[in-house]
Structure formats: C-alpha cells, structure tokens
Amino acid sequence: MVRKYPLFLILFVLSAIAVHAQDAGEPPVFEEFCLKGEFDLGWRLQGTKPEAGEFYPTEWCVISSKDSPNVRFSGKGRSNPDMESTFTVVYLPPNMVRIVNEGPQPDLEFREAIVGAEAIAVRRLDPKRIAEEIEANPGWVISKSGNGMIEVRFPGSRFVSTVSIVDSSAISFYTDVDLPLRGRVRAVWEWKTEGEEYGARVTMTVDGMVVYRAKSTRRVLSAESASKAFEPAADEPEAVSIPGKAWPARVAMNLKTIEKGVHIVRNVRTGFHHFVVETNEGLVVADAPAGWVELHQLPPSDLVPGLGISGLSERFIDFLGGHFPGKRIRSVILTHAHDDHSGGARAFAAAGAKIYAPKGSSGFLQTALNRKEMPADRLSASGRKAEVTPVEGRFTMTDAARPVEAVSLGPNPHVDSMLGVFLPKQKIFFVSDIHVPGSDAPAPEANRAVSECFFASWAVENLPVGTRIFNSHSSQVTTVELMKKWTESERCSEQRAVSSER
Ligand SMILES: [Zn+2]
Known part of the structure; x- marks a missing residue:
C-alpha cells in the first residue's frame, strides 16, 4: 500500500510526525x-x-x-x-x-x-x-x-x-x-x-x-x-x-580544456584540480590524490568514503582513460610530498606511468609508497613497485608540440621541496598548494601572505612575462604581471621585512 505514494510524500509525513513528537516532549x-x-x-x-x-x-x-x-x-x-x-x-x-x-x-x-x-x-x-x-x-x-x-x-x-x-x-x-x-x-x-x-x-x-x-x-x-x-542571528545579512x-566530500570530475592539448580536471575531489598535458608519448599529469582520512572523526572516514588510499587516483586514471581513449599516461609529476597530493601515486605506477617528485622528498616517497602494510590495490595486484625519479632544478620531458618542464620551487613556507609544471611554448604554469589567489586581488590574503608573497617573488624571477598561472585549488588564473603588483604591495613589503628579521 505504501508503494502507491511518492517517496517525497512519505518523507513529508514522517518528518511531520518527527516534528510533532519533538514538540510534545522536552x-x-x-x-x-x-x-x-x-x-x-x-x-x-x-x-x-x-x-x-x-x-x-x-x-x-x-x-x-x-x-x-x-x-x-x-x-x-x-x-x-x-x-x-x-x-x-x-x-x-x-x-x-x-x-x-x-x-x-x-x-x-x-x-x-x-x-x-x-x-x-x-x-x-x-x-x-x-x-x-x-x-x-x-x-x-x-x-x-x-x-x-x-x-x-x-x-x-x-x-x-x-x-x-x-x-x-x-x-x-x-x-x-x-x-x-x-x-x-x-x-x-x-x-x-x-x-x-x-x-x-x-x-x-x-x-x-x-x-x-x-x-x-x-x-x-x-x-x-x-x-x-x-x-x-536576527541582525545578520541573509545567507x-x-x-x-x-558541498565538499564528493567526487565530481570534469575536464576543462585551457587550450589545445592542455587541460585541467576539476573536482577530482571537491576543490582539488589536476593538470593534464597531451604529448606524443602520452599524457603528463600533475598530482596523484589519495583518499583523505579526517582524524578527528571516529572511526576515521575518508572525505571521499569507500575509495581507500589508491582508489581516488585509480578513479582519476579511469576518468582520463574515458576522455583520452588509447592514450597512455606517460608520467605523473608529484608537486610535493603531502599525502593529499602524492598519496595516490601507486595507482599511476600500476598504470605504467613514470613518477617524478622533488629531490628533497623523493627518497621518503620511494619508501612510503612501497610500504608492506599498504592495503590491496592495482599496484599490489600487478606485483610491481612504485619507482620515484627525483627532480632537481628543471627537468624537461621533450615533445614537438608540448614540451613539459618540472620546475623546482625550492624550500618555501608550505613545504621543504616542491615542483611546479611549466609549458614553455604555451607559457602556462601549474602550481599546487603554495598559491591559491583571488583573481584580481591587489594583494595576498592576510592569513596566506607568507606563502603568496613567496610565490609572487618566485614567479616574477622565474617565469617569463605573459605566463598564465593555474593552480590546484581554485579556478582562478593569474598572470606574472599581477604577481609583480603583489610583490610591490604593502602586505608583501611587510612580509619581506618580517622574514629578513628572522
Ligand atoms: Zn600541501
């Protein structure tokens, strides 16, 4: 009999009963x-x-x-x-x-x-x-x-x-x-x-x-x-x-093409964007996301539940397989050793991709990705190991149309060693956690000034004029010209004074 009624009506009746029950009691x-x-x-x-x-x-x-x-x-x-x-x-x-x-x-x-x-x-x-x-x-x-x-x-x-x-x-x-x-x-x-x-x-x-x-x-x-x-509160502006x-805590991947052969995959996890470049030898991808465990929750639950450590990157790889049929993944560049950016690299190793990481953390990653205690995933099923290749300075993956450079940012406020990805022909740079700007903000946010002023100075010194900068956590695109304005801002001047005192 219940089946005759639409679900929303049943839910409405149930919630009315629930509200009534609560009204009646304490x-x-x-x-x-x-x-x-x-x-x-x-x-x-x-x-x-x-x-x-x-x-x-x-x-x-x-x-x-x-x-x-x-x-x-x-x-x-x-x-x-x-x-x-x-x-x-x-x-x-x-x-x-x-x-x-x-x-x-x-x-x-x-x-x-x-x-x-x-x-x-x-x-x-x-x-x-x-x-x-x-x-x-x-x-x-x-x-x-x-x-x-x-x-x-x-x-x-x-x-x-x-x-x-x-x-x-x-x-x-x-x-x-x-x-x-x-x-x-x-x-x-x-x-x-x-x-x-x-x-x-x-x-x-x-x-x-x-x-x-x-x-x-x-x-x-x-x-x-x-x-x-x-x-x-009654006096607050309307929400x-x-x-x-x-709302975060979900996977909703979609591909945005920046220009021919250069793409951003948005929302691999909500708010996590990844960089994909087509070369003649296959795809070059930046960052290998992991299932993320929130430790204050009991028992710890993934923000993307049920996918485990390698599962999120395995899903990302399947997504790329659907969009680029027949194209292999040539390499994955791990921008830094934080677990949410490199913890899924085993999935890329299982897919036959070469793994590049900053020299400062490549030894750690080589050990960490191959621990015996890893739960079963595609890599364990293949019987292979993850091999991590260290990058120091600049390393170029050659290609006629789209050479790809892994570029070291050196020690910075976010992490001891870090890579960005640069396309010299297209003048496109991809950076991860060090820089998540507002699009036309005249200066960095106060609570991120340490990182953003560091990055602005680095970009002005290391990237050619006209370079467009994409990042891993927002849809914003910034330019080296804007970074130059930031370095001249009061906030970044204050920041320089503070760091020179240290
Ligand atoms: Zn990070």
Whole structure:
C-alpha cells in the first residue's frame, strides 16, 4: 500500500510526525565538548617536512545532543604550516549545512546537501555520543568482554573497533586505519580524567606515536544559547544559498580544456584540480590524490568514503582513460610530498606511468609508497613497485608540440621541496598548494601572505612575462604581471621585512 505514494510524500509525513513528537516532549539538551591542544601536522604529512613532530595548536568544539541530529563544529588551527584558519560548520541533517561567517560576511547555506553521515562522524568527537550510539545500536556490537571492552563495527567502516565505556562515556577507542603513504596502522583515542578542575586529557596515538594531545571541557548549553548555535542571528545579512552538490566530500570530475592539448580536471575531489598535458608519448599529469582520512572523526572516514588510499587516483586514471581513449599516461609529476597530493601515486605506477617528485622528498616517497602494510590495490595486484625519479632544478620531458618542464620551487613556507609544471611554448604554469589567489586581488590574503608573497617573488624571477598561472585549488588564473603588483604591495613589503628579521 505504501508503494502507491511518492517517496517525497512519505518523507513529508514522517518528518511531520518527527516534528510533532519533538514538540510534545522536552526540547533536546545540547552540550558543548571542546578540545584545546596541539596536532602533529608533520605526522599527517602536512608539515614543511615529511617527518613527524611538527606540532601546531588547534581548538575544536562540537555542540551536539542525544536527542537531535543537529551538530555544530568549530575549528581553529592550521591545516598546513603556512595557513591558519578558523571555521564553523552547522550540520542540519538530512540535507542542510551552513558555513558560519563572523562579522558582516553572510553565511553560506548548502541546500539539498546530503550530510547525515558526515554529521554523525563529527558528533563522534564527543566520547559521550560514541557511547550513546553504541547503546542505541546493539546490532553493531560484535562482542563484549567482562572488562568493559566492546568490539563494534560502525556502519561503513572496514574495520572492527574496540571501545571501552565507563559512566556512559568512551574512555578508549582502538581501530585500524588505512592512511596514505603509511598503509594500515593502529589508531587509538584515549580520554583520561585528571580531576574536575583541569578537565580530561585526550590523546590520539597512531602507529605508536602521539599525534594529538589536548585538554577537554564540557558544558551544558542553555536553551537560548543552543538555539543561537543553530539559527542565524536576527541582525545578520541573509545567507548565500548554494546548491547542495557543491558541498565538499564528493567526487565530481570534469575536464576543462585551457587550450589545445592542455587541460585541467576539476573536482577530482571537491576543490582539488589536476593538470593534464597531451604529448606524443602520452599524457603528463600533475598530482596523484589519495583518499583523505579526517582524524578527528571516529572511526576515521575518508572525505571521499569507500575509495581507500589508491582508489581516488585509480578513479582519476579511469576518468582520463574515458576522455583520452588509447592514450597512455606517460608520467605523473608529484608537486610535493603531502599525502593529499602524492598519496595516490601507486595507482599511476600500476598504470605504467613514470613518477617524478622533488629531490628533497623523493627518497621518503620511494619508501612510503612501497610500504608492506599498504592495503590491496592495482599496484599490489600487478606485483610491481612504485619507482620515484627525483627532480632537481628543471627537468624537461621533450615533445614537438608540448614540451613539459618540472620546475623546482625550492624550500618555501608550505613545504621543504616542491615542483611546479611549466609549458614553455604555451607559457602556462601549474602550481599546487603554495598559491591559491583571488583573481584580481591587489594583494595576498592576510592569513596566506607568507606563502603568496613567496610565490609572487618566485614567479616574477622565474617565469617569463605573459605566463598564465593555474593552480590546484581554485579556478582562478593569474598572470606574472599581477604577481609583480603583489610583490610591490604593502602586505608583501611587510612580509619581506618580517622574514629578513628572522
Ligand atoms: Zn600541501
């Protein structure tokens, strides 16, 4: 009988019942759980060097309730050493999410974005929510031991995790995780109470190393501050509405041709753009994306779920196969050793491509890409190894129509060693994380000035006049002429003064 009714009508009736049920009972009680501490970007391979031990301060807060799917997450800290960011995301499942901007900037509302699973993963930052979830879903439990250890498989996870619960809160969480450039390793979260006054000590250990340490605090919000957390303030400008399909955490590849034989593949992962050049010997590609694991989520989930370490690059290669039938991939240029840019290189090795990387990190990448603990992928099925060729200075891949140069940018604020890709005949340059500009911005952004002023000076010195610069994280195209204006800007002059004092 139900089948006679369209799905939207059923959903409407169900949601009406849900709203009614909530109206009839008590309003949900929201709690704020905060972590203030430091995170090892070097371990996450987002530091300036590939090694572990580069800790940077972070602050994470999650507001959630036992009785509501709504979650608010705010984070403060660095995702890279050269860039600090502060952001707040309000999840209103099933299909709304809002980025909260402070001050006069309007909020961004993504409508018809499917965010239920992401909201649940964010809630798990709070150990109380983990305990509640397990209690509410006895079907997830595999076994319970006498000493309070519970073996559980969360939906969508490949791994069985072990959780210990005391007084309705998780105190430890053990799981395996598959990490780019590391393979399968053990991750452990521990929440240790140190007495009321100081709150709890929280640590995350991966593969035996502490990668996150923080103090936690918890408070119950009043009904008024809870509603403020989820509703835009009355005096704020109206939010900008964005179609839900633009929300990150998805693969939506599309090919944009810049000119004959030169392309950008956009949204290999939302906001990640890749460079593709056709030569007589095959395609030259810049950067090999990996499945990305967000470590604050429990269990860690890929931003592109289900694709694993090599899966995202394997999909990218299949996409190229569809667009360029019969063309092999000649080489992949890894711009730098950060896991999101080089962690998928095994897929390119399996496709027979030669791998180039900056000399400073090529040894590390050679080892990291061939670790024994890597989960099964196309490369393991082929029985081959990934071979990484170091590039120092400039290296040219010859071609009659489109020679391609891998160009070293040297040590910079983003990472110790880095390559860009230059087409001397077309005067096109592709650069990754060091430069994500506004199109006609007169000067770099304040929070990125260190990197952007570095790049502007480098571009003026190393690229010919008339070169168009494309980058890995925006659709903007800039010119060397604009970079020259930037170097002369007040912000970059201040930046030069600061760096010469060091
Ligand atoms: Zn990077």
